[in-house]
Amino acid sequence: MTANVMVVVERQFDYPRPLVFRAWTEPAEMARWRGSPGWHVETETVTSDLRLGGRHHHVKVRDNDPTTRVTTDAVFTEYFEPDVFVARQRITGDPGIDPDTPLELRVEFTKTGRDGTLVRIVQGPYDMEVAGYHGRGWERELDRLDTYLAGDPA
Structure with a gap:
């Protein structure tokens, strides 16, 4: 099957765009x-x-099984602080992502109101069968970002 689905997730944060x-x-x-x-x-x-x-690099590790690791290697193809960055990614270790098919990650930061920020994530292409799973993953990560920005160390 051809990977041709883009995941789009948006979230409003009550924090300034530079933060x-x-x-x-x-x-x-x-x-x-x-x-x-x-x-x-x-x-x-x-x-x-x-x-x-x-270049950007990070490794995510499953808490209850440290042998499960997902590695992201990327190159910034656009970078305009604090508005947007775009990266071409190679992700290995995720069974839903073909490491030989690069993904594009675009994250936009739009000022809203006095001190708000709308974050818009566009990532893909994914196979249709795994796109929803990755969209839900972004939603959960944005929940963690909101907690982090609120100053909760959890």
Whole structure:
């Protein structure tokens, strides 16, 4: 089957755009919230060269089985702080993603109201059978981001 489905997820945050953008791009901050419940990002694996052509890397690990690891390697193809970044990704270790088929991740940060930020994630292409699973994963990660931004260390 051909991967041809894009996942689109949006979430409104009651925090200023520079703060939300930094949480997505600074390695120390990313490691504190990325990963769906039951997963975590190994802090020492997060690297980001925040510029056009810069590379990004991180490893997510299943909490109850540290041998289950999903690795993301990416190159920024667009980078405009604090508006948007786009990365071409190679993801290995996820049985729903073909590591030989690159994904594109686009994350937009739109100022709303006085200090709000609308985050819009577009990622794919996915096979139709796994797109919903990955969309729900992004929703869970955004829940964790909201908790992190609110100052809850959980």
